[in-house]
Amino acid sequence: MQALLLTREYPPQVYGGAGVHVMYLARELAKRIPVEVRTFGEQALDAGQLRVRGHGFAWAAPEDVPLPFLPALRALRVSVSFAARPIQADLVHCHTWYAAFGGLLARLCYGIPLIVTAHSLEPLRPWKREQLGRGSDLAAWTERQALESADAVVAVSHEMRGDLLRLFRLAPERVVVIHNGVDIEEYRPVADHSALRRYGLDLARPYVLFVGRISRQKGILHLLHTLPRLDPAAQLVLCASSPDTPELEKELEEAVGRAQATRGGVVWIREMLSRPEVVQLYSHAAVFCCPSIYEPFGIINLEAMACQVPVVASAVGGIPEVVVDGETGLLVPVAQAAEGVFEPRDPDGFAQALSAAINRLLADPARRAAMGQAGRRRAETQFSWAVIADRTLALYRSLASRAAGQDHAG
Numbered sequence: 001m002q003a004l005l006l007t008r009e010y011p012p013q014v015y016g017g018a019g020v021h022v023m024y025l026a027r028e029l030a031k032r033i034p035v036e037v038r039t040f041g042e043q044a045l046d047a048g049q050l051r052v053r054g055h056g057f058a059w060a061a062p063e064d065v066p067l068p069f070l071p072a073l074r075a076l077r078v079s080v081s082f083a084a085r086p087i088q089a090d091l092v093h094c095h096t097w098y099a100a101f102g103g104l105l106a107r108l109c110y111g112i113p114l115i116v117t118a119h120s121l122e123p124l125r126p127w128k129r130e131q132l133g134r135g136s137d138l139a140a141w142t143e144r145q146a147l148e149s150a151d152a153v154v155a156v157s158h159e160m161r162g163d164l165l166r167l168f169r170l171a172p173e174r175v176v177v178i179h180n181g182v183d184i185e186e187y188r189p190v191a192d193h194s195a196l197r198r199y200g201l202d203l204a205r206p207y208v209l210f211v212g213r214i215s216r217q218k219g220i221l222h223l224l225h226t227l228p229r230l231d232p233a234a235q236l237v238l239c240a241s242s243p244d245t246p247e248l249e250k251e252l253e254e255a256v257g258r259a260q261a262t263r264g265g266v267v268w269i270r271e272m273l274s275r276p277e278v279v280q281l282y283s284h285a286a287v288f289c290c291p292s293i294y295e296p297f298g299i300i301n302l303e304a305m306a307c308q309v310p311v312v313a314s315a316v317g318g319i320p321e322v323v324v325d326g327e328t329g330l331l332v333p334v335a336q337a338a339e340g341v342f343e344p345r346d347p348d349g350f351a352q353a354l355s356a357a358i359n360r361l362l363a364d365p366a367r368r369a370a371m372g373q374a375g376r377r378r379a380e381t382q383f384s385w386a387v388i389a390d391r392t393l394a395l396y397r398s399l400a401s402r403a404a405g406q407d408h409a410g
Contacts, residue, residue, distance in 0.1 A: 002034045003396060004089035004106065006082050008075070008098035010039035010052060015242040015272070016213055017299040018096050018119040021156075021180055026050060028389035033396075036089060038082045038102070055081040068133030076101050076142070083109055090400050091115060097122060097139045100146030113151040113399040117178075118160060120296050123167050125217065144168060151399055154178050154392075156297040157318025163296075176395060179321070180299045181388035184380050186275060187306035193284050195277040199237075199269050206286035207235035207265070208358055209309075211278065211300050214243035214252055219291035219314065222344070224255045225351035227263060231362045235265035239281060241272050282307035286368060287361050291354055293334065293343060295319050301329075302383055305375030310368045312357045314350075322383075328375035330357040 005026055009019025022037065029035045030050035041054035055078050075098040082102030093115040094103030100116065107114040122140040132139060147153055147168050153175045155161035161177050164170055196203060208230070212218040220240055227236065238256070243249035259266045273281070282288065288304035290313035297318040301311050305322075311329030313319050325331040332353045335345040344350040361368050 001396060001400060002036070002089045003029060004087055004092045005035060005037045006039075006079075006092060006094040006099035006102045006106070007037065008040045008078075008096055010037055010041065010043055010054075012043075013039075013041045017180065017297070020299055021117070021119065022095050024181060024183055024385045025389060025392065026052075028385040029393065032389065032393055038085075040078050040098070053085075069135040069138075071098075072132055072135035072138040072142075075099075075139075078102070079105065082106065087112070091396055091403075093117065093396075094146065095119060097143040097146070100142045104146050104149060107149065107151075113403050114146070114149065115152045115154060115395065115399065116146050116150040117154040117156065118147065118164060118296070119156060120217075120294070121160070121163055121167060124163065124294055150174070151402075152176060152395060154395070156180050157321050159318050159321070160296040178388060178391045178395070179318075179383060180297045180302065181383050181385040182299065182302040182306045182379050184306055184384050187279060187282070187303050187379075188376075189283045189308045190276075190279055191283075192276075192280055195273070195280040196284060200267060201237060202235060202265065205233060205235050205265060206362060207237045207267075207284075208287045208289050208362075209237050209239065209281055209285035209304075210289055210291075211239045211281070211303075212290075212292075214240050214249055216244070216248065217292060217294045219293045220252065221255055222293070222347065222351055223289055223291045223354065224259055225347065226355035226358065227259050227266070229352060229355035229359070231359050232263065234286065234358075234362055235267060237281065237285070238266075238268045239273060239278065240268065241270055278303075279307060282309055285309050287312055287358050288329075289354065289358060290314065290319065291332075291350075292316060292319070298322055302379055305329075305372075306379040308372035308376045310361055310371035310375065312354065312361065314354075324374070324378065328371055328378055330361065332357050 007022040026035050026037050034049045037052040039054055040057055043052045043054035045052035079102030083105035087110050091113040092103050092106040094100055095117050096119055103114050122143050155164055155177050158177050161175050164175050256268050282304050288309045288311050290301050292314055295317040301322050304311050311323050313323050314334045315331040316334055323329045
Protein backbone atom coordinates (compact mmCIF):
# COMPACT_ATOMS: atom_id res chain seq x y z
CA MET A 1 0.00 0.00 0.00
CA GLN A 2 1.37 3.39 -1.06
CA ALA A 3 -0.47 6.71 -0.83
CA LEU A 4 -0.04 9.93 -2.81
CA LEU A 5 -1.20 13.13 -1.05
CA LEU A 6 -1.80 16.30 -3.10
CA THR A 7 -1.96 19.66 -1.35
CA ARG A 8 -1.37 23.34 -1.85
CA GLU A 9 0.19 23.76 1.60
CA TYR A 10 3.09 21.92 3.14
CA PRO A 11 5.89 23.25 5.37
CA PRO A 12 7.34 25.76 5.17
CA GLN A 13 4.38 27.13 3.15
CA VAL A 14 1.58 26.64 5.67
CA TYR A 15 -0.99 29.36 6.35
CA GLY A 16 -4.16 27.51 7.36
CA GLY A 17 -5.67 24.41 8.92
CA ALA A 18 -5.49 22.29 5.76
CA GLY A 19 -1.71 22.64 5.66
CA VAL A 20 -1.44 21.67 9.31
CA HIS A 21 -3.69 18.66 8.67
CA VAL A 22 -1.64 17.35 5.74
CA MET A 23 1.67 17.86 7.53
CA TYR A 24 0.71 15.78 10.55
CA LEU A 25 -1.36 13.23 8.67
CA ALA A 26 1.48 12.52 6.22
CA ARG A 27 4.00 12.17 9.01
CA GLU A 28 1.78 9.78 10.98
CA LEU A 29 0.75 7.71 7.94
CA ALA A 30 4.42 7.33 6.98
CA LYS A 31 4.94 5.37 10.21
CA ARG A 32 2.60 2.78 8.68
CA ILE A 33 2.93 2.93 4.86
CA PRO A 34 5.03 4.71 2.19
CA VAL A 35 3.64 8.23 1.57
CA GLU A 36 4.47 10.73 -1.15
CA VAL A 37 3.32 14.35 -0.87
CA ARG A 38 3.17 16.60 -3.94
CA THR A 39 2.70 20.25 -3.09
CA PHE A 40 3.01 23.83 -4.27
CA GLY A 41 6.49 25.24 -3.59
CA GLU A 42 10.08 24.05 -3.78
CA GLN A 43 10.12 21.41 -1.03
CA ALA A 44 12.33 18.33 -1.26
CA LEU A 45 12.28 15.89 1.65
CA ASP A 46 13.07 12.20 2.04
CA ALA A 47 12.55 10.96 5.58
CA GLY A 48 12.05 7.22 5.95
CA GLN A 49 8.78 6.33 4.24
CA LEU A 50 7.86 10.00 3.70
CA ARG A 51 8.79 11.73 0.43
CA VAL A 52 7.80 15.35 -0.27
CA ARG A 53 8.25 17.17 -3.58
CA GLY A 54 7.29 20.74 -4.42
CA HIS A 55 6.01 21.53 -7.91
CA GLY A 56 6.65 25.26 -7.90
CA PHE A 57 4.49 28.38 -7.85
CA ALA A 58 5.94 30.48 -10.61
CA TRP A 59 4.05 31.05 -13.82
CA ALA A 60 4.82 33.71 -16.38
CA ALA A 61 1.19 34.60 -16.97
CA PRO A 62 0.28 37.10 -19.68
CA GLU A 63 0.28 40.65 -18.36
CA ASP A 64 -3.35 41.19 -19.28
CA VAL A 65 -4.73 38.25 -17.25
CA PRO A 66 -7.09 39.73 -14.62
CA LEU A 67 -5.21 39.47 -11.33
CA PRO A 68 -7.99 37.78 -9.28
CA PHE A 69 -8.00 34.85 -11.74
CA LEU A 70 -4.34 34.01 -11.21
CA PRO A 71 -4.57 31.84 -8.05
CA ALA A 72 -7.22 29.61 -9.64
CA LEU A 73 -5.37 29.32 -12.96
CA ARG A 74 -2.07 28.70 -11.19
CA ALA A 75 -3.70 25.90 -9.19
CA LEU A 76 -4.70 24.14 -12.42
CA ARG A 77 -1.19 24.52 -13.79
CA VAL A 78 0.40 22.97 -10.69
CA SER A 79 -2.24 20.21 -10.69
CA VAL A 80 -1.22 19.23 -14.23
CA SER A 81 2.36 19.02 -12.97
CA PHE A 82 1.21 16.76 -10.12
CA ALA A 83 -0.21 14.26 -12.62
CA ALA A 84 2.57 14.59 -15.19
CA ARG A 85 5.20 12.95 -13.01
CA PRO A 86 4.95 9.14 -12.81
CA ILE A 87 2.70 7.82 -10.05
CA GLN A 88 3.36 4.49 -8.34
CA ALA A 89 0.84 4.97 -5.54
CA ASP A 90 -2.19 2.74 -5.01
CA LEU A 91 -4.46 5.75 -4.40
CA VAL A 92 -4.46 9.54 -4.51
CA HIS A 93 -5.74 11.69 -1.64
CA CYS A 94 -6.17 15.40 -2.35
CA HIS A 95 -6.80 18.30 0.00
CA THR A 96 -8.68 21.52 -0.88
CA TRP A 97 -9.84 22.67 -4.32
CA TYR A 98 -6.33 23.90 -5.16
CA ALA A 99 -5.14 20.30 -5.54
CA ALA A 100 -8.46 18.79 -6.64
CA PHE A 101 -7.78 18.93 -10.38
CA GLY A 102 -4.55 17.02 -9.82
CA GLY A 103 -6.50 14.30 -8.04
CA LEU A 104 -8.97 14.07 -10.92
CA LEU A 105 -6.15 13.74 -13.47
CA ALA A 106 -4.38 11.09 -11.39
CA ARG A 107 -7.58 9.05 -11.15
CA LEU A 108 -8.27 9.32 -14.88
CA CYS A 109 -4.71 8.74 -16.08
CA TYR A 110 -3.62 6.05 -13.64
CA GLY A 111 -6.91 4.35 -12.77
CA ILE A 112 -6.35 4.61 -9.03
CA PRO A 113 -8.98 5.47 -6.38
CA LEU A 114 -9.44 9.15 -5.53
CA ILE A 115 -10.10 10.39 -2.00
CA VAL A 116 -10.94 14.04 -1.36
CA THR A 117 -10.80 15.57 2.11
CA ALA A 118 -13.14 18.55 2.26
CA HIS A 119 -11.65 21.14 4.62
CA SER A 120 -14.20 23.77 3.59
CA LEU A 121 -16.78 24.09 0.84
CA GLU A 122 -16.74 26.80 -1.81
CA PRO A 123 -20.57 27.23 -1.97
CA LEU A 124 -20.45 28.21 1.70
CA ARG A 125 -17.67 30.77 1.29
CA PRO A 126 -19.25 33.62 -0.70
CA TRP A 127 -16.56 36.04 0.48
CA LYS A 128 -14.06 34.20 -1.76
CA ARG A 129 -15.36 36.28 -4.67
CA GLU A 130 -13.84 39.29 -2.90
CA GLN A 131 -10.48 37.47 -3.09
CA LEU A 132 -10.64 35.63 -6.45
CA GLY A 133 -13.28 37.46 -8.49
CA ARG A 134 -14.71 35.14 -11.14
CA GLY A 135 -11.85 32.81 -10.29
CA SER A 136 -14.07 31.71 -7.40
CA ASP A 137 -16.39 30.12 -9.98
CA LEU A 138 -13.46 28.14 -11.35
CA ALA A 139 -12.57 27.07 -7.81
CA ALA A 140 -16.15 25.93 -7.16
CA TRP A 141 -16.28 24.03 -10.48
CA THR A 142 -13.00 22.24 -9.72
CA GLU A 143 -14.17 21.33 -6.24
CA ARG A 144 -17.49 19.97 -7.51
CA GLN A 145 -15.88 17.82 -10.21
CA ALA A 146 -13.44 16.28 -7.74
CA LEU A 147 -15.99 15.65 -5.00
CA GLU A 148 -18.58 14.10 -7.29
CA SER A 149 -15.96 11.92 -9.04
CA ALA A 150 -14.23 10.75 -5.86
CA ASP A 151 -14.35 7.15 -4.70
CA ALA A 152 -14.54 8.48 -1.14
CA VAL A 153 -15.02 11.91 0.40
CA VAL A 154 -13.75 12.67 3.89
CA ALA A 155 -15.69 15.26 5.89
CA VAL A 156 -13.83 16.74 8.85
CA SER A 157 -17.04 16.94 10.90
CA HIS A 158 -20.55 15.49 10.93
CA GLU A 159 -21.90 18.97 10.24
CA MET A 160 -19.79 19.14 7.08
CA ARG A 161 -20.99 15.68 6.01
CA GLY A 162 -24.53 17.04 6.07
CA ASP A 163 -23.46 20.01 3.96
CA LEU A 164 -21.74 17.73 1.45
CA LEU A 165 -24.81 15.55 1.00
CA ARG A 166 -27.03 18.63 0.67
CA LEU A 167 -24.88 20.54 -1.80
CA PHE A 168 -23.35 17.82 -4.01
CA ARG A 169 -24.46 14.67 -5.81
CA LEU A 170 -22.83 12.17 -3.49
CA ALA A 171 -23.80 8.67 -2.42
CA PRO A 172 -24.06 8.73 1.39
CA GLU A 173 -21.98 5.56 1.76
CA ARG A 174 -19.04 7.30 0.08
CA VAL A 175 -18.91 10.20 2.57
CA VAL A 176 -17.12 9.39 5.81
CA VAL A 177 -16.27 11.55 8.81
CA ILE A 178 -12.66 11.65 9.98
CA HIS A 179 -11.94 14.58 12.27
CA ASN A 180 -8.81 16.70 12.29
CA GLY A 181 -6.23 15.92 14.92
CA VAL A 182 -3.64 17.61 17.08
CA ASP A 183 -0.08 16.66 18.04
CA ILE A 184 -0.47 16.26 21.78
CA GLU A 185 3.32 16.26 22.31
CA GLU A 186 4.02 19.50 20.46
CA TYR A 187 0.88 21.21 21.74
CA ARG A 188 1.06 21.06 25.52
CA PRO A 189 1.38 23.67 28.26
CA VAL A 190 4.84 25.23 28.57
CA ALA A 191 6.34 27.48 31.23
CA ASP A 192 8.47 29.58 28.86
CA HIS A 193 7.00 33.00 28.11
CA SER A 194 9.89 34.67 26.29
CA ALA A 195 7.71 35.15 23.22
CA LEU A 196 5.17 37.09 25.28
CA ARG A 197 7.86 39.58 26.30
CA ARG A 198 9.16 39.76 22.75
CA TYR A 199 5.76 40.86 21.44
CA GLY A 200 5.10 43.37 24.19
CA LEU A 201 2.48 41.58 26.32
CA ASP A 202 2.02 42.68 29.92
CA LEU A 203 2.71 39.52 31.96
CA ALA A 204 0.78 40.94 34.92
CA ARG A 205 -2.49 41.09 32.95
CA PRO A 206 -4.60 38.20 31.60
CA TYR A 207 -5.12 38.07 27.87
CA VAL A 208 -7.67 36.76 25.39
CA LEU A 209 -6.03 35.14 22.37
CA PHE A 210 -7.06 34.89 18.72
CA VAL A 211 -5.04 32.82 16.23
CA GLY A 212 -6.02 32.65 12.58
CA ARG A 213 -5.89 34.00 9.06
CA ILE A 214 -7.18 37.47 8.27
CA SER A 215 -10.38 36.29 6.64
CA ARG A 216 -14.02 37.21 7.02
CA GLN A 217 -14.58 33.51 7.70
CA LYS A 218 -12.59 33.74 10.95
CA GLY A 219 -14.70 36.53 12.45
CA ILE A 220 -11.76 38.62 13.68
CA LEU A 221 -13.63 41.91 13.17
CA HIS A 222 -16.50 40.61 15.32
CA LEU A 223 -13.98 39.90 18.09
CA LEU A 224 -12.70 43.48 17.92
CA HIS A 225 -16.28 44.65 18.37
CA THR A 226 -16.30 42.98 21.81
CA LEU A 227 -13.74 45.44 23.18
CA PRO A 228 -16.13 48.10 24.53
CA ARG A 229 -17.68 45.43 26.79
CA LEU A 230 -14.57 43.34 27.50
CA ASP A 231 -13.14 43.35 31.02
CA PRO A 232 -10.75 46.36 30.95
CA ALA A 233 -8.19 44.40 32.95
CA ALA A 234 -7.76 41.95 30.05
CA GLN A 235 -5.54 42.27 27.02
CA LEU A 236 -6.59 41.17 23.53
CA VAL A 237 -3.86 39.48 21.50
CA LEU A 238 -4.46 38.95 17.78
CA CYS A 239 -2.06 36.50 16.17
CA ALA A 240 -3.33 37.15 12.66
CA SER A 241 -1.61 37.11 9.27
CA SER A 242 -2.09 35.97 5.64
CA PRO A 243 -4.89 38.40 4.67
CA ASP A 244 -7.32 37.23 2.00
CA THR A 245 -7.11 40.64 0.31
CA PRO A 246 -5.18 43.91 0.79
CA GLU A 247 -8.53 45.63 1.31
CA LEU A 248 -9.41 43.34 4.22
CA GLU A 249 -5.97 43.86 5.77
CA LYS A 250 -6.50 47.64 5.57
CA GLU A 251 -9.95 47.28 7.16
CA LEU A 252 -8.40 45.34 10.04
CA GLU A 253 -5.59 47.89 10.40
CA GLU A 254 -8.12 50.65 10.81
CA ALA A 255 -10.19 48.65 13.32
CA VAL A 256 -7.11 47.79 15.41
CA GLY A 257 -5.96 51.40 15.27
CA ARG A 258 -9.31 52.61 16.60
CA ALA A 259 -9.22 49.97 19.34
CA GLN A 260 -5.67 50.87 20.41
CA ALA A 261 -6.64 54.55 20.55
CA THR A 262 -9.43 53.87 23.03
CA ARG A 263 -7.88 51.28 25.36
CA GLY A 264 -4.54 49.71 26.16
CA GLY A 265 -3.56 46.10 25.80
CA VAL A 266 -4.57 45.46 22.18
CA VAL A 267 -1.66 43.63 20.56
CA TRP A 268 -1.57 42.58 16.91
CA ILE A 269 1.15 40.09 15.96
CA ARG A 270 1.16 40.25 12.17
CA GLU A 271 3.82 37.73 11.18
CA MET A 272 3.53 33.97 10.95
CA LEU A 273 4.95 32.64 14.21
CA SER A 274 6.94 29.48 14.80
CA ARG A 275 5.12 26.60 16.44
CA PRO A 276 6.97 26.99 19.79
CA GLU A 277 5.98 30.67 19.89
CA VAL A 278 2.33 29.86 19.20
CA VAL A 279 2.40 27.18 21.90
CA GLN A 280 3.68 29.79 24.35
CA LEU A 281 0.84 32.15 23.45
CA TYR A 282 -1.72 29.37 23.89
CA SER A 283 -0.19 28.18 27.16
CA HIS A 284 -0.43 31.50 28.98
CA ALA A 285 -3.74 32.77 27.59
CA ALA A 286 -6.61 33.15 30.04
CA VAL A 287 -9.12 32.44 27.26
CA PHE A 288 -8.83 31.43 23.62
CA CYS A 289 -11.53 32.89 21.37
CA CYS A 290 -12.66 31.49 18.01
CA PRO A 291 -15.36 33.84 16.63
CA SER A 292 -15.60 32.14 13.20
CA ILE A 293 -18.74 32.64 11.15
CA TYR A 294 -17.97 29.50 9.09
CA GLU A 295 -15.78 26.69 10.40
CA PRO A 296 -16.08 23.11 9.17
CA PHE A 297 -13.90 21.93 12.05
CA GLY A 298 -11.63 24.52 13.70
CA ILE A 299 -8.26 22.89 14.38
CA ILE A 300 -7.13 25.96 16.33
CA ASN A 301 -9.60 25.09 19.09
CA LEU A 302 -7.96 21.69 19.43
CA GLU A 303 -4.52 23.31 19.66
CA ALA A 304 -5.74 25.61 22.43
CA MET A 305 -7.39 22.73 24.28
CA ALA A 306 -4.22 20.64 24.04
CA CYS A 307 -2.38 23.56 25.66
CA GLN A 308 -4.94 23.46 28.48
CA VAL A 309 -6.74 26.71 27.64
CA PRO A 310 -10.53 27.19 27.92
CA VAL A 311 -12.20 28.14 24.64
CA VAL A 312 -14.97 30.60 23.83
CA ALA A 313 -16.17 29.85 20.30
CA SER A 314 -19.08 30.45 17.99
CA ALA A 315 -21.39 27.45 17.74
CA VAL A 316 -21.05 26.97 13.99
CA GLY A 317 -20.04 24.09 11.73
CA GLY A 318 -17.93 21.42 13.38
CA ILE A 319 -16.89 23.49 16.40
CA PRO A 320 -19.50 21.88 18.73
CA GLU A 321 -17.96 18.50 17.87
CA VAL A 322 -14.66 19.74 19.34
CA VAL A 323 -15.56 22.18 22.12
CA VAL A 324 -17.93 20.72 24.70
CA ASP A 325 -20.08 23.58 25.96
CA GLY A 326 -19.73 24.05 29.71
CA GLU A 327 -16.95 21.44 29.95
CA THR A 328 -14.00 22.53 27.80
CA GLY A 329 -15.29 26.03 27.04
CA LEU A 330 -18.35 28.07 26.18
CA LEU A 331 -20.20 28.11 22.86
CA VAL A 332 -21.94 31.23 21.57
CA PRO A 333 -24.92 30.74 19.20
CA VAL A 334 -24.89 32.66 15.94
CA ALA A 335 -28.15 33.45 14.15
CA GLN A 336 -27.24 33.75 10.47
CA ALA A 337 -28.48 36.74 8.48
CA ALA A 338 -30.11 34.41 5.93
CA GLU A 339 -29.76 30.90 4.57
CA GLY A 340 -26.35 30.60 2.96
CA VAL A 341 -25.27 34.05 4.20
CA PHE A 342 -22.53 33.59 6.76
CA GLU A 343 -22.90 36.83 8.66
CA PRO A 344 -24.66 37.23 12.00
CA ARG A 345 -28.22 38.49 11.75
CA ASP A 346 -27.41 40.72 14.70
CA PRO A 347 -23.66 41.56 14.69
CA ASP A 348 -23.88 43.70 17.81
CA GLY A 349 -25.76 40.96 19.65
CA PHE A 350 -23.13 38.41 18.59
CA ALA A 351 -20.31 40.65 19.86
CA GLN A 352 -22.19 41.18 23.11
CA ALA A 353 -22.66 37.41 23.60
CA LEU A 354 -18.98 36.78 22.87
CA SER A 355 -17.85 39.40 25.37
CA ALA A 356 -20.24 38.08 28.03
CA ALA A 357 -18.89 34.53 27.65
CA ILE A 358 -15.29 35.72 27.75
CA ASN A 359 -15.94 37.89 30.81
CA ARG A 360 -17.58 34.97 32.66
CA LEU A 361 -14.41 32.95 32.28
CA LEU A 362 -12.06 35.86 33.01
CA ALA A 363 -13.89 36.31 36.33
CA ASP A 364 -13.60 32.63 37.33
CA PRO A 365 -10.01 31.31 37.40
CA ALA A 366 -11.06 28.01 38.99
CA ARG A 367 -13.54 27.31 36.21
CA ARG A 368 -10.92 28.23 33.59
CA ALA A 369 -8.47 25.77 35.12
CA ALA A 370 -11.04 22.95 35.21
CA MET A 371 -12.04 23.60 31.58
CA GLY A 372 -8.40 23.66 30.53
CA GLN A 373 -7.74 20.28 32.11
CA ALA A 374 -10.89 18.81 30.55
CA GLY A 375 -9.85 20.16 27.14
CA ARG A 376 -6.43 18.57 27.42
CA ARG A 377 -7.97 15.18 28.29
CA ARG A 378 -10.35 15.43 25.34
CA ALA A 379 -7.53 16.24 22.93
CA GLU A 380 -5.49 13.28 24.17
CA THR A 381 -8.25 10.68 24.01
CA GLN A 382 -10.27 11.74 20.95
CA PHE A 383 -8.07 13.73 18.58
CA SER A 384 -4.48 12.46 18.56
CA TRP A 385 -2.96 12.05 15.09
CA ALA A 386 -2.36 8.36 15.75
CA VAL A 387 -6.14 7.88 16.04
CA ILE A 388 -6.78 9.97 12.89
CA ALA A 389 -4.12 8.14 10.86
CA ASP A 390 -5.52 4.73 11.82
CA ARG A 391 -8.98 5.76 10.64
CA THR A 392 -7.55 7.15 7.39
CA LEU A 393 -5.53 4.02 6.71
CA ALA A 394 -8.62 1.86 7.28
CA LEU A 395 -10.37 3.90 4.57
CA TYR A 396 -7.41 3.47 2.22
CA ARG A 397 -7.44 -0.29 2.69
CA SER A 398 -11.17 -0.56 2.09
CA LEU A 399 -10.83 1.36 -1.19
CA ALA A 400 -7.82 -0.65 -2.28
CA SER A 401 -9.68 -3.87 -1.52
CA ARG A 402 -12.71 -2.66 -3.47
CA ALA A 403 -10.53 -1.65 -6.44
CA ALA A 404 -8.76 -5.03 -6.40
CA GLY A 405 -12.10 -6.82 -6.37
CA GLN A 406 -13.31 -4.79 -9.34
CA ASP A 407 -10.11 -5.56 -11.27
CA HIS A 408 -10.49 -9.26 -10.49
CA ALA A 409 -14.13 -9.23 -11.59
CA GLY A 410 -13.16 -7.44 -14.80
